[in-house]
Amino acid sequence: MSLHEQASTTLLKIARFTSKGSVIAVILMLVAIVVVNTTSLSEGWMSLFLDTSVLNFALRAAVPLALGAMCGILCERSGIINIGIEGMILAGAFGAFVVKISTASLPLWMSLILATVAGLASGALLGLLHALLCIRFKVNQIISGTAIVTLATGLTTFLFNPSWSSSGKFSQFAIPLLSKIPALGEVIFTNGPITFITLALVIFLQVMLFRSKWGLRTRAIGEHPRAADTVGINVNKRRYINTTLGGAVAGLAGAFLVLEAVGQFTEGMSSGRGYIALAVMIFGNWSPIGAFGAALLFGYMQGLLNSLLLAGVTTFPRQFLSMLPYVVTIAVLAGFVGKTRAPAAEGEVYETE
Amino acid sequence: MTEVVLEARGITKRFPGVLANDNVSLSLHKGEILALLGENGAGKSTLMNVVYGLYHPDEGEVYVRGEAIQLNSPRDAIDAGIGMVHQHFQLVQPMTVCENIILGAEIVGRNGLIDIDKARRRVIDLSERYGLEVDPDAIIEELPVGVQQRVEILKALYRNAEILILDEPTAVLTPQEINDLFRVMNGLTERGHSIIFISHKLKEVLEISHRIVVMRSGHKVGETVPAEATEESLAEMMVGREVILQVPKGKAEPGKVVLSVESLSARDDAHSLAVQDVSLQVRAGEILGVAGVQGNGQTEFVEVLTGLRKVESGSFSLNGKDVTHASVRHLVEGGLAHIPENRHRYGMIDSFPLSENLVLNTYQHEPFSRHGIRDYEAIAENANQLVQEFDVRTPGISTLAGTLSGGNQQKLVVARELGREIHLLIAAQPTRGVDVGSIEFIHSQIVAQRDRGVAVLLVSAELDEIMSLSDRIAVMYEGRIIDTLDATRATREQIGLLMAGVKNGATR
Numbered sequence: 001m002s003l004h005e006q007a008s009t010t011l012l013k014i015a016r017f018t019s020k021g022s023v024i025a026v027i028l029m030l031v032a033i034v035v036v037n038t039t040s041l042s043e044g045w046m047s048l049f050l051d052t053s054v055l056n057f058a059l060r061a062a063v064p065l066a067l068g069a070m071c072g073i074l075c076e077r078s079g080i081i082n083i084g085i086e087g088m089i090l091a092g093a094f095g096a097f098v099v100k101i102s103t104a105s106l107p108l109w110m111s112l113i114l115a116t117v118a119g120l121a122s123g124a125l126l127g128l129l130h131a132l133l134c135i136r137f138k139v140n141q142i143i144s145g146t147a148i149v150t151l152a153t154g155l156t157t158f159l160f161n162p163s164w165s166s167s168g169k170f171s172q173f174a175i176p177l178l179s180k181i182p183a184l185g186e187v188i189f190t191n192g193p194i195t196f197i198t199l200a201l202v203i204f205l206q207v208m209l210f211r212s213k214w215g216l217r218t219r220a221i222g223e224h225p226r227a228a229d230t231v232g233i234n235v236n237k238r239r240y241i242n243t244t245l246g247g248a249v250a251g252l253a254g255a256f257l258v259l260e261a262v263g264q265f266t267e268g269m270s271s272g273r274g275y276i277a278l279a280v281m282i283f284g285n286w287s288p289i290g291a292f293g294a295a296l297l298f299g300y301m302q303g304l305l306n307s308l309l310l311a312g313v314t315t316f317p318r319q320f321l322s323m324l325p326y327v328v329t330i331a332v333l334a335g336f337v338g339k340t341r342a343p344a345a346e347g348e349v350y351e352t353e
Numbered sequence: 354m355t356e357v358v359l360e361a362r363g364i365t366k367r368f369p370g371v372l373a374n375d376n377v378s379l380s381l382h383k384g385e386i387l388a389l390l391g392e393n394g395a396g397k398s399t400l401m402n403v404v405y406g407l408y409h410p411d412e413g414e415v416y417v418r419g420e421a422i423q424l425n426s427p428r429d430a431i432d433a434g435i436g437m438v439h440q441h442f443q444l445v446q447p448m449t450v451c452e453n454i455i456l457g458a459e460i461v462g463r464n465g466l467i468d469i470d471k472a473r474r475r476v477i478d479l480s481e482r483y484g485l486e487v488d489p490d491a492i493i494e495e496l497p498v499g500v501q502q503r504v505e506i507l508k509a510l511y512r513n514a515e516i517l518i519l520d521e522p523t524a525v526l527t528p529q530e531i532n533d534l535f536r537v538m539n540g541l542t543e544r545g546h547s548i549i550f551i552s553h554k555l556k557e558v559l560e561i562s563h564r565i566v567v568m569r570s571g572h573k574v575g576e577t578v579p580a581e582a583t584e585e586s587l588a589e590m591m592v593g594r595e596v597i598l599q600v601p602k603g604k605a606e607p608g609k610v611v612l613s614v615e616s617l618s619a620r621d622d623a624h625s626l627a628v629q630d631v632s633l634q635v636r637a638g639e640i641l642g643v644a645g646v647q648g649n650g651q652t653e654f655v656e657v658l659t660g661l662r663k664v665e666s667g668s669f670s671l672n673g674k675d676v677t678h679a680s681v682r683h684l685v686e687g688g689l690a691h692i693p694e695n696r697h698r699y700g701m702i703d704s705f706p707l708s709e710n711l712v713l714n715t716y717q718h719e720p721f722s723r724h725g726i727r728d729y730e731a732i733a734e735n736a737n738q739l740v741q742e743f744d745v746r747t748p749g750i751s752t753l754a755g756t757l758s759g760g761n762q763q764k765l766v767v768a769r770e771l772g773r774e775i776h777l778l779i780a781a782q783p784t785r786g787v788d789v790g791s792i793e794f795i796h797s798q799i800v801a802q803r804d805r806g807v808a809v810l811l812v813s814a815e816l817d818e819i820m821s822l823s824d825r826i827a828v829m830y831e832g833r834i835i836d837t838l839d840a841t842r843a844t845r846e847q848i849g850l851l852m853a854g855v856k857n858g859a860t861r
Contacts, residue, residue: 211466213459220445220456227443230407231457231508232428344446352407 037183054303055187061299063198067253068277069291074246079222079345083145086274087152088123092254094156095122097265101166108168119255120248127247131240138349169263192260205288222343225350235350279329285340301325355383364413373399375571386548388562392788396571397551405437406430436509437518444493451489499530518549527646528849555584600796605824608637611808617667619657627653629832640809642823647814650832655781659691660684688776692783700766703755708736710754711769743768760791781812830854
C-alpha cells in the first residue's frame with residue numbers, strides 16, 4: 001500500500017466515526033480563525049469573537065470540563081453513573097497541591113510531575129471508592145456519587161491550611177513548526193503539558209472506545225451486561241477498572257487547575273465544573289470527541305463573556321452576563337437530552353445468579 | 354447410534370425452597386436434535402444453564418465427548434464447544450450485528466485495534482455456509498426478532514460451537530420464521546452439529562426432534578421418539594395426568610353488539626402510531642381472537658380499550674355507550690373484565706395477600722366496604738369462595754400473591770375478573786407463562802363466559818390458542834387489522850401468512 005493510499009484510508013476511517021457535517025464545520029471554523037486574526041478583519045468587531053485571547057481562554061476553560069466529561073464517559077459507558085466527578089476533581093486538585101508543596105525542595109519539573117501523579121492517584125482512589133460502594137455494597141449510584149462530593153469537599157476543607165502556598169507551575173511550550181501556523185499555532189500548539197495530554201486523550205479515548213476490544217466490551221457491559229456475561233466477559237471487574245480509570249482522569253482535571261491554571265489550591269476550587277462536565281458528557285452523546293466539542297462551547301461562552309466585559313461593549317449588569325454559561329448549559333440540555341442516548345444499563349447493579 | 358457428544362449425569366440443583374433439578378441425566382448424540390420438553394418451572398432452563406456454566410450444580414457432572422468438564426462460567430462452556438441461544442436474546446441493541454457476534458471473541462489486528470474487516474468476512478462466510486442470511490452492519494434494534502435470533506445462532510457458530518442449546522426459540526417467531534428456523538436446524542445437524550431444543554409446544558417437538566426427553570417438577574419423567582408419541586401422550590407425561598388439549602366448545606350464538614370499535618388509532622410510548630384505523634365489533638356470546646406476532650400494536654390496542662392509554666383518533670363503545678374517554682373505573686363498572694398480558698404490572702399486587710387482590714376492582718362496594726370502612730370478613734369469604742371455584746392452589750387466602758406459581762397467579766387474576774357480573778372480557782395473552790394444566794382451566798373458563806353471553810376479545814400470540822378458542826379471527830399486522838376470518842374455515846397457513854403481513858400473495 002502506498003503512503004498516499006494509507007493516508008486516505010486513515011482519513012476514511014476517521015470520517016467513519018465522525019459525521020461529515022461536523023468535519024466540515026470544524027474546518028470552516030479553523031479557516032475563519034486564521035482569516036480573522038491575520039487580515040484587516042482583526043481590527044473589526046469580529047475580532048471580539050475570534051481573537052486568539054478569547055480562544056485561548058476557551059481552551060483553558062474547556063480542559064477541565066473535557067477531562068471531567070471523559071471521566072463520566074469511562075464510568076457511564078460501563079454502566080456506572082458518576083455524579084461524583086466534582087468531588088474527584090477537587091480531590092485531584094488537593095492531592096496535587098499537597099505533593100507539590102511537600103516536594104518544594106526538588107527541582108520544579110520533578111515536583112510538578114510528582115504532583116500530577118498525586119492528582120491522578122487521588123482521583124483514582126475516589127473512583128475506586130465509588131466503584132466499591134456501587135458494585136460491592138450495591139449503594140444507589142446517585143447517592144454514592146453525592147456522598148463522594150460531600151466527602152471530598154469536607155475532607156479538603158478540613159485538611160487545607162490557608163497559609164500553605166506553592167510557587168511555580170507548568171509553563172507553556174510551543175510545538176516546533178506547528179506553532180508557527182498563524183493564529184492556530186498560538187491557540188492550539190502553544191500550551192501547557194496537561195492541555196496537550198487532554199487533546200491527545202480525547203483522540204485516544206475516541207479510538208479506543210469505538211475501535212478496540214476494551215471499548216467494545218466496555219460499551220457492551222454498559223448496555224446489556226448479561227449479554228456480555230454470557231460470552232464470558234467479567235462485568236464487575238471491568239466496571240471496577242473503568243470507574244477507577246475515570247476517577248484518575250477527573251483527578252487530572254484537578255491537577256490541571258492547581259498545576260497549570262492557577263498555581264494554588266483554594267477551597268472548593270472545582271466550583272461546579274464536575275457538574276457542567278456531566279452536561280458536557282450528555283451534550284456530546286457519551287463520545288469523547290463530542291464531549292470535547294461541547295466543552296469548547298462552554299469554555300468559549302466564558303471567554304466571550306470576559307472579552308465582552310473587557311471591551312466595554314455592553315453595560316448590561318455583570319451578574320447577568322456571568323449567568324451566560326449556565327443558561328447555555330440549561331438551554332443545551334433542554335434541547336439535546338431527548339436526542340442523545342444514555343447507556344441502557346447505567347445505574348443498575350449487575351448480579352450473576 | 355453415533356457418539357455421545359454431551360452428557361449430564363445426576364444433576365441436582367437446589368434454589369432456596371425449590372429443588373429445580375433432582376438427579377437428572379441426559380445425553381446428546383452427534384447430529385441429533387434432542388427436544389427437552391416440560392412446562393414452565395419444570396427445570397429445563399435450569400438444567401441447560403448448568404450445562405452452559407451459568408449455574409453450578411449441587412451434585413452431578415457434565416461430560417463433553419466422554420470427558421468430565423468443570424464449568425465455572427459460560428467461558429468454560431464456550432471453550433468446550435457449547436453454544437446457547439437464550440430465550441431472551443443476549444444482544445446489545447445499539448451495536449451492529451458484527452460487533453455483537455465478535456463480542457468476547459474479538460480479532461485484534463497488529464495495531465492493537467479490532468480487525469473489523471476480517472471479522473465481517475468471517476461473519477459473511479458463516480452466514481452463507483449455514484443459510485443464516487443477515488447484514489453484518491445492521492444495527493440490532495432495527496432488526497426483526499427472527500433475524501436477531503439468527504444473529505444469536507451465528508454468535509454460537511462463530512465460537513465454533515458443536516453443541517447448540519436453543520431455549521424456547523420459537524416463542525417469539527411467526528409460523529414462517531419457525532419454518533426457516535427448522536430448516537436451519539436441519540442444516541446444522543447435517544453438518545455434524547448437535548442441538549438441544551427446549552420447548553413446551555408439542556407440535557413443534559414432534560415435528561423437528563429426533564428424540565424427546567420430558568421433564569416435570571425437576572425430574573426427568575420420560576424419554577421417547579416422535580414416531581411413538583402423540584400430542585396427547587406428551588401432554589400427559591408433562592402434566593402427570595390426562596389433559597384435554599382441545600377445549601370442547603359448541604357453536605357460537607352471537608347476540609347484540611357489546612364492543613364496537615370505530616377507526617381507532619393510538620400511539621405507543623415512542624409516540625409512533627402503533628394502532629392504525631382499527632374497526633371491529635364483538636357480539637355477546639362470541640369470541641373474537643386477535644392473532645398477530647407480538648409488537649404489532651396488540652398491546653397498545655388492549656391498553657386503549659381498557660382505559661390505560663389515550664386514544665389518538667377514532668372511538669369505541671361498550672353496550673352502545675361511547676366510552677372512548679372513559680376512566681378505567683367507569684369501564685370496570687360498565688362490565689369490562691381485563692386479563693392483562695403483564696399480570697405483574699397490571700394484574701395483581703405481588704405484595705398484597707390473595708384476599709385483597711381479589712377485591713381490587715370491587716373493594717369500594719358493598720359488601721366489601723360499609724360506609725367507607727372495609728369489611729374483612731366479607732373480603733375473606735369472597736376470597737375463600739373464588740379460590741375454590743377457580744382452583745387457585747394456595748396455602749391460604751392471606752398468602753402473598755407474589756409467592757404463587759405463574760399458573761396460580763394467572764388463575765387468581767382470572768378469578769377476580771370473571772368472578773363478577775360482566776359483559777365484555779378482554780383477555781390478553783391469558784396463558785403466557787402458565788402451565789398446561791392451568792391453560793386447560795383458563796381456556797374452559799373463557800369458553801364458559803362466552804356461553805353465558807359475554808363478549809370476548811382474545812388477544813394472543815399463540816396461534817394454537819387463537820385457533821382453538823376463537824369464533825372469528827382478526828389478524829393484526831403493523832397496527833392494522835389486515836383481515837378477519839371465520840374460525841371454522843381458517844387454516845394455520847392462511848393465518849400464518851397474514852401474521853407476516855402477506856395478504857393474497859402480496860406483502861403489505
